[in-house]
Amino acid sequence: MNDSMTLGIHRVWKDILVHKMNPSPGTLLLDVAGGTGDIAFRFINYVRSVRERQLQRKLRHHQNLSWQEIAESYQEDKSKSLGDSQVVVCDINKEMLKVGKQRAQHLGYTEGLSWVLGNAEELPFDDDKFDVYTIAFGIRNVTRIDLALQEAYRVLKPGGRFLCLEFSHVSNPLLSSLYDLYSFQVIPVLGEVIAGDWKSYQYLVESIRRFPPQEELKAMIEDAGFLKVDYQNLNSGIVAIHSGFKL
Amino acid sequence: CVSHSEPRARDGHGEEEEEEEEEEGCYQLYPGHIPTSPLQKALLAAGSAVMALYDPYRHDMVAVLGETTGCLALPNLRDKMKHHPEGYRILQERPRIRLSTLDMTRLRGLPDGTLGREYVRFLEDNKVSPDTRMPPKFVDDEELAYVIQRYREVHDMMHTLLGMPTNMLGEVVVKWFEAVQTGLPMCVLGAAFGPIHLSARKLQVLATELVPWAIRSGLNASCILNVYYEQRWEQSVESLREEIGIFPPPAIRV
Numbered sequence: 004m005n006d007s008m009t010l011g012i013h014r015v016w017k018d019i020l021v022h023k024m025n026p027s028p029g030t031l032l033l034d035v036a037g038g039t040g041d042i043a044f045r046f047i048n049y050v051r052s053v054r055e056r057q058l059q060r061k062l063r064h065h066q067n068l069s070w071q072e073i074a075e076s077y078q079e080d081k082s083k084s085l086g087d088s089q090v091v092v093c094d095i096n097k098e099m100l101k102v103g104k105q106r107a108q109h110l111g112y113t114e115g116l117s118w119v120l121g122n123a124e125e126l127p128f129d130d131d132k133f134d135v136y137t138i139a140f141g142i143r144n145v146t147r148i149d150l151a152l153q154e155a156y157r158v159l160k161p162g163g164r165f166l167c168l169e170f171s172h173v174s175n176p177l178l179s180s181l182y183d184l185y186s187f188q189v190i191p192v193l194g195e196v197i198a199g200d201w202k203s204y205q206y207l208v209e210s211i212r213r214f215p216p217q218e219e220l221k222a223m224i225e226d227a228g229f230l231k232v233d234y235q236n237l238n239s240g241i242v243a244i245h246s247g248f249k250l
Numbered sequence: 251c252v253s254h255s256e257p258r259a260r261d262g263h264g265e266e267e268e269e270e271e272e273e274e275g276c277y278q279l280y281p282g283h284i285p286t287s288p289l290q291k292a293l294l295a296a297g298s299a300v301m302a303l304y305d306p307y308r309h310d311m312v313a314v315l316g317e318t319t320g321c322l323a324l325p326n327l328r329d330k331m332k333h334h335p336e337g338y339r340i341l342q343e344r345p346r347i348r349l350s351t352l353d354m355t356r357l358r359g360l361p362d363g364t365l366g367r368e369y370v371r372f373l374e375d376n377k378v379s380p381d382t383r384m385p386p387k388f389v390d391d392e393e394l395a396y397v398i399q400r401y402r403e404v405h406d407m408m409h410t411l412l413g414m415p416t417n418m419l420g421e422v423v424v425k426w427f428e429a430v431q432t433g434l435p436m437c438v439l440g441a442a443f444g445p446i447h448l449s450a451r452k453l454q455v456l457a458t459e460l461v462p463w464a465i466r467s468g469l470n471a472s473c474i475l476n477v478y479y480e481q482r483w484e485q486s487v488e489s490l491r492e493e494i495g496i497f498p499p500p501a502i503r504v
Contacts, residue, residue, distance in 0.1 A: 188289050196297035199310050201284055201387070 007193050008204075016242050017139060020168045021045040023235070023244060024135055028054045028086025033133040033158060035123050035151075036141020038099025040106050040116075043090045047115055050088040057086075085115045091133075093121040124150040128158045135159075139168040143214050152227035159249045165229055171236070171243035172216035178239050186211070217243050279392045282385045291318045294388065303443055306418070313384040316436035317398060323433040324394040330473045331397070337476035344396055345480050347380045347403040357483060365490055366483030369410045376416040380406060400475060401432065407479050411491055412464070413499040418444070419452050420504050423460045430468025432475075459500045471495035 005013045021042065026032065028050050034042045065073065094100050100118045107116055121127045123138065123145050136155045145151045155165050173179040186208040194204025215223065217234050220243075224232045229247030236243050277285040286294065295318040302311040331337030345351075357366035373379065383402040389395040405424070412427060414420035422444040429437035445453055471494045482490060491498065 188287065189293060192290055192293040192297055195294060195314065196301050196311065199308075 004193070004198055007197055008190055012238070013140075016168060016237055017041050017045055019237060020137065020139060020166060020244055021049050023246070024049075024137070024164070024166060026050050026053075026088065026135065028057065028088050030088050030134045031132070032088075032090040032135045032137065033093060033126075033128070034090055035093050035121075035126070035136065035138045035155075036095070036144070037092050037137070037139060038094030038096055038103050040092060040103035040112075042137050042139050043092050043103070043116060044107070044110065044112060046090050047085065047088070047112055050085055050115075054084060054086045054088075089115050089117070091117045091119055091128075093119045093123075093126065093128075095120070095122050124154060126154045126158055130157050131160045132158050133160060133163060135164050135166065137166045137168070140170070142167055142169055143210055148215075148220075148223060149226065152224055152229075156228045156249055161249055163249045165224065165245075165247040165249070167220075167224075167245040169220075169243065169245070170211040170214060171220070171234075171240050173240040175239055182241060217245075220245055279390065280386075280395055282387055283389075283392075283395070284387045285390065286318075286388050291388065294318045299439060302440075303446070306444070306447060309382075310384055312436060312440065313386075313402070314388065315439070316434055317386055317388040319435040320389070320394075320398060323435065324389070324391075324397055327401070327432055327473070327475055328394060328397045331475055334473065334476040336478050337473065340400065340475070340478055341393070341396070345478070346399075347406075347480065349379060349381050352380070360483060363486050363488065364483065365407075365410065365479065365485050365487055368487050369407065369483075372406065372410045376409075378406070378416060397475070401428075401434070404474060404477075404479065407477075408474065411487060411494070411496055412467075415504055417504065418447055419456060419460075422448070422456065423464050423504070426461050426464040427468045428474075430465055431471065431473065455502060459502055460504070463497060463500055467496045470497065 009016075024032075024046070026046060026049060030050065032043075032046050034046070037043055062073070092100065092103055094103075097120060100120060104118055107113075119127065123141065124147050136159050138151070138155070142148055142151060152165075159165065173182050190208050191201045191205045194207075195201040198204070214220075217236070217240065221232050221234055224245055224247045227247075228249065230250045232245065232247040234243045234245045279285075294314055298311040298314040298318065301308055302315055305311075328341070331341050354370060357370045360367040362368075380403060383399070383405075386395040386398050389398055405428070408414075408424050408427065409416065409420065412424055414423050422441065425437050425440040425444055428434070429441045445456060448456065474494065477490075477494060488498075
């Protein structure tokens with residue numbers, strides 16, 4: 004459904020989020036409301052490729068080693084292909100987590116992943132634990148956004164980063180009308196035809212419009228204690244990435 | 251007109267069913283009605299047509315196609331009912347065929363060959379139930395919504411009277427009959443494109459024997475929506491066929 008509604012562009016949005024995060028090996032990520040694993044898998048791929056480049060660079064400096072020593076160094080590094088990076092996927096919905104676990108198995112992700120059942124408004128984690136906190140297309144469905152933001156602040160380490168990917172508001176009037184037309188005329192129809200569910204997709208479109216616009220969300224994030232809060236519009240504001248730091 | 255409700259917490263992706271009390275808009279004409287703009291109806295018609303063809307088991311798509319394209323045929327059917335004494339009574343009394351209103355034990359006890367007995371036999375043989383018919387959502391007139399609901403519930407009677415099972419071939423034959431009888435574009439499309447999923451052998455039987463008979467019967471028969479089936483359980487299928495004007499089915503195993 005996500006592919007149909009966004010013509011596959013949601014994949015690009017999620018790629019941009021992880022690229023903006025630019026995680027290095029050894030990062031501990033908490034992905035909230037990410038039950039089906041989209042962000043988690045991208046994180047692992049990114050960290051793996053960064054790690055590979057690190058190892059390649061290391062090897063280039065070791066070209067005076069014997070071939071036997073080089074082969075042995077492969078063994079060591081293989082066990083650390085992620086470089087101790089880890090992602091904890093937390094979701095309130097058991098079914099979503101189940102789907103995520105199945106996808107992980109299907110796609111061959113075996114290490115660095117943990118799946119935890121939890122509520123964004125009351126996370127089952129201790130203070131100052133994570134390097135990065137992400138919530139992609141999840142914060143819109145939280146009843147008390149302020150509580151979720153406070154929890155995000157609590158569980159992040161000092162220096163940790165908060166990243167939120169969510170639908171936002173289009174300010175350009177022409178684009179806004181086109182976007183509204185598409186949202187209200189096409190999306191519920193897609194919901195009915197593909198998923199047999201008009202009402203949920205009508206709700207989806209309405210909930211996007213009720214969600215706070217960019218500046219308001221920025222203020223809420225600052226209220227939770229984050230500093231250097233900023234946002235980046237994607238596709239003229241259809242989607243926005245908000246970022247803040249616990250300093 | 252869009253409803254403005256309080257934001258609520260949603261599990262997972264916020265794609266859960268709303269509670270039924272929440273009205274879709276100010277223009278809800280009957281329970282389950284979803285008001286739609288002309289553009290939405292056009293998109294629904296196109297989308298449901300493609301989806302029904304792609305996956306014939308999406309009965310909900312066939313239903314949606316019927317609702318979004320029936321704007322000419324449905325008033326026509328309603329008028330036919332209004333101008334017929336039995337049809338008029340049906341429009342007034344609005345009977346519904348469902349398990350809760352049918353006395354299955356009594357029907358099963360009726361003699362073989364009666365409408366009631368054969369209808370129950372049809373339901374059991376094909377493992378179907380009258381309660382799986384979709385309620386209308388996109389018809390913007392409350393009376394026409396009943397007409398299409400009645401058409402859906404009478405569909406099983408058609409199977410019984412035509413002697414057709416619920417396999418692909420049987421359904422296509424009933425669609426041809428219904429297309430001639432009702433003029434609903436959904437029936438016409440179903441009759442024309444349904445055969446895509448059939449084997450060559452079945453197509454041959456369809457084209458040479460079954461469709462000509464279905465068309466002849468459909469043209470000869472009076473309007474099938476003008477029969478108060480619920481008051482005719484004791485009537486024999488043969489006599490009802492004669493009364494309506496449906497010719498005896500060809501002796502072919504479908």
